[in-house]
Amino acid sequence: MSSAAVSRLIIPVLGLGMIVSFASSYYLLGVLADPLAAGAGTTPRMVFTALSGAFLVSAALSPFGGHWIDRRGGREVLSAAAMIFALALTLLGLAREPVAMVAGILLLGAGMGVGLYGPAYAVLVALHGEAAKKPITAVSLLGAFGGALGWPLTLVMIETLGWRGACFVWAGAHVLLCLPLYWAVLPDGRAGGRPPASGRVRWDGTMIRLAVLFAGAWWVATAMSAHLPRLLTRLGLTPAEAALAAGLMAGAAIAVRLIVLAAPGRGSPVVAARAATLLHPAGALVAFVGGKATAGAVALGQGAGNGLLAVASGVLPLHLFGRENYGARQALVLTPARFVQAGAPVLYGMVLDRSAGLALLASSGICLVMFAMTFGLRPKPGL
Known part of the structure; x- marks a missing residue:
């Protein structure tokens, strides 16, 4: 070949x-x-x-x-x-x-x-x-x-x-x-072509913002993967309807990646990530206000937002810092996310036991913190 x-x-x-x-x-x-x-x-x-x-x-x-x-x-x-x-x-x-x-x-x-x-x-x-x-x-x-x-x-x-x-x-x-x-x-x-590495990767303000952004994203994603069907039943769906509506999350994640892949590619990855942080809160608001009739909106919003942020986890470190130390830097900014996701199912379950509205408010609040973290993200000089 x-x-x-x-x-x-x-x-x-x-x-x-x-x-x-x-x-x-x-x-x-x-x-x-x-x-x-x-x-x-x-x-x-x-x-x-x-x-x-x-x-x-x-x-x-x-x-x-x-x-x-x-x-x-x-x-x-x-x-x-x-x-x-x-x-x-x-x-x-x-x-x-x-x-x-x-x-x-x-x-x-x-x-x-x-x-x-x-x-x-x-x-x-x-x-x-x-x-x-x-x-x-x-x-x-x-x-x-x-x-x-x-x-x-x-x-x-x-x-x-x-x-x-x-x-x-x-x-x-x-x-x-x-x-x-x-x-x-x-x-x-080992045969060449790797991104260049030049010493230890050090934390700075941009990396801290990225770490908070992705820690929030992974926390919400893990909480939703564990509790979305149960959340939807609290909004009035039957278990069968909730399982079907929860399936919209995967479909939305795939669809939004297809859209990004088909797009010309001239947009800013930072702006795309900023928009992604608002999709879960938007879906949650529609679902909470509309109740049973619009409960699937939270699955659509979460799926689309998470789909964009999954792409951003690979693109933003490259866009902001370039190829140098890419593997170590990308892993480092995602390390806090891996730690916080461990507690997401238990903690979100405790909030959901109180009420569906409180659970949606909690996950949406985390997304708004993520939204704030996207401001101030700029490529380092020379890129």
Whole structure:
């Protein structure tokens, strides 16, 4: 295969890797928790407690993963992550007691810490430099199908192969599909072409603003992924209607990425991120005022806003700081987000127990703080 043909496969391969990685980690326990808990002799609450621990492991490893990307390139990091995911999923599939189950979930956290969007975006920045916005958007678009397809695919596997079989199939997808494709298609980061690195990345006002922006975004996104159907039932929908309306969130996230991908690309990423922070509050306001008839607006607003911010997490560090130390910088500004998301399901659930209105007010308030953080974001001199 010619080098040009291989180059054209980079975005599809990265997108496929993100679909498999998200579906088999971040979105896995949404449908696997109950049978996994029963098979390991514990409760679903223990499963989700372990998942919170996995988010903390992910946060702790994220800065290391960023420096690893800058030193060795995205191909090596993604390949290692595929092996970590496969080992974690195999351990879960074999788990017959709580200790093994918890170990498997925590190992999933290690995979998430080094193997989600960060190294994929770093590959694209190494290849395209400041022109990587469109490729990042394309990979983010494909990765969104990890959420849209992950739950139904895992459910089908559970129904046909059992929950252990589902774990083994996802493990096999990492080893037999993703890993060979990474090595066959992605460039070797050690052979040159990596973004330049010049010393340690230091915090400044812009990075603090980005960290607060994305910490809020991830907190709200994690809270919504855990509680959106329940929130919608509090707004008057039946459980079946709530499940259907919640599905609008994934559809909106995919649709908004398609729009960004099709756009000419001359707009400011900062302005796009600023607009994205207002979409959840707008949907929440419509849903709260309209009640049952307009409850789906909160799912649409959250999905569209989160879709734009997922792209921004890759584009804004590049837009504001350039290629230099991209992997380490992007990982560093997202590290607080990984920590705060661990507490989102519990804390938002406590607020939702009080009332749906208070819950919408809390998540919208966080989005308004994010909105404020977008002011003062300017590219460093010389970019």
